[in-house]
Amino acid sequence: MRTITLIDAIREAYQEEMRRDEDVFMVGQDIRGAIFPHTKGLVEEFGSDRIVDTPIAESGMYGVALGAAQEGMRPIVDFMFGGFSYVTFSECTVTTGQYHFLHGSPRSLPIVMTAGVGTGQRLANDHAMSIHGTFAHHPGIKVAMPSTPYDAKGMFKAAIRDNNPVMIPWHMGIMMLKGDVPELGEDYVVPLGVADIKREGSDVTVMANSLQLQHALKVADKLQEEGISCEIIDPRSFVPFDLDTVLKSLEKTNRLVVVDEDWESGSFANTVSANVMEAGFDLLDAPVTRVTLPNMPVPGGYMEDYIVPTPEKIEAAIRKVLA
Template sequence: MKPDRELTLSEAIREAYVEEMRRDERVFLIGTSIQAPTFPHTKGLADEFGEGRVLDTPISEPGMTGCAMGAALEGLRPVVDYMYAGFAYCAGSEVFLQAGQYHFLHGSQHPLPMVMVGTCGVGRRVANEHATLPYGALIHHPGLKVCMPSTPYDAKGLMKAAIRDDNPVFFLWHTSMMMQKGPVPNEDYIVPLGVADIKRSGSDLTILASGLQVGNALKVADKLAREVSIEVIDPRSFEPFDRDTLMRSLEKTHRLVIVDEDFERGGFAAEVMAQVMEHGYDLLDAPVKRVCHPHFPVPGGYIDSYTMPTPERIEAAAREALGA
């Protein structure tokens, strides 16, 4: 596949919608402000596919999620758009306790093919529900698959994989990356859920980062390139998590920094640290370092620039891991 064009991340998601809705008439969208969209990833879809397949709903996350679950059980393939991923907490019972666990609790008789979508991420000064990244809470509940792209290529491929999956998938995308451009092939492709991507090869230190933070990790790797060789891995999926790729990296580098924009306490970074300690302790030459949002509510205004992971904080953690 030879990319001969560039799309923004939101355009890549939209193209995935268009292709999957044309391919499979069971796919439909339901959510808040998607017919006359707040964000460009659903622009014009109601004109092509009609209001019967692009459904605007009242601002009721439990209602739209429950509707999608019922549709999935009847054989449709709904995509629920919360606008902001933090709003999914309003549908906590449906998202955390019902969707992911339905297949198991009902004797593996009913697949539940539904995708839940929302933007998230610190740095836009939108605070709290609009910025919070919920993947730490999502992966805590069994049965949910969770992913987040760091490039338009990954955005399109992950979305297509999510729509085709027979399990509930939560697709997160970073608000600050909405207009970021990158190469996307014209050919049909998917990015499999649960397969990490090595964004930069290295031999002295591994940085595991996702979403917006992949770019920050790459900046640090570029800055320190004359001093040290840094490998940057994007998990792409938080659940299932590709531990094997991370372990193979640690066999080379023996040092790890995890960049996690979610809250530090009990988050994804803490889970990865635990898995590394259980399955790769002998590979480490230094304690694992993590760069996270502190255990502190996402602030509004300029203060979020002091709480979010930044290249400066990542560099400091890298130097500390290397110095050890």
């Protein structure tokens, strides 16, 4: 095992998959110069033909991926910031998601979409929003987000090898998070659609991902001192979603807090809450409680601190379901 950052783990996934398969290539804006370090040094190894910078023209940029995937290639599209995917939203959600199904399922689109997402930089709405819930709303697209360097490398490799379109953003708040990954040359993937119990516990189940997972783990440490045992589940994938792991945990804890860094309205947290109510109502001793962003545009500057899910808010939610 080695210790590397999450952003380096993502880059290793790109490198290994691009060496393995000539049809894998990246398209984005300023990825050669590496505006975010997940693409640092790639152009030197793979050239401008495979590390493709486009003008500031998101539809055209996404079109490179869409058309090339229809031609049988395996593109990775980098939107830079998640919110920028909205500039070509119809292509990357509706058109992409329906392609396989609506045509009678003879061919799929092996497109990987990625972007930096999330709060923490105080950059405001368009640079701070989450997109996993929005993409999960659209049928035909897998959606996942890693929480650790190990998961990041394994999940990005799985996404690139997947024959379906996959949106796999990464949270800017944990880009420098360090963690253990296998030695270079040891090939592994983390399959999409499999949740992971990041901490075992017996009193309450907390579902959290990415930066929020780090918050939840801290809260669990603190509450342990009071004798409250939290089980922390990282969904890792939103589509397909591993509901069974959550239900199994609830057999033990009977209480669920869902932390989701997304607006409350139409959020993935709502989906989980509804799924659990429909499939596991009898397992619940308290209503499912959500920790989400309030329905307001994410403010920038210091005000961001008031609306993001914090360890304090997660702790309060846990105490509420245990009350």
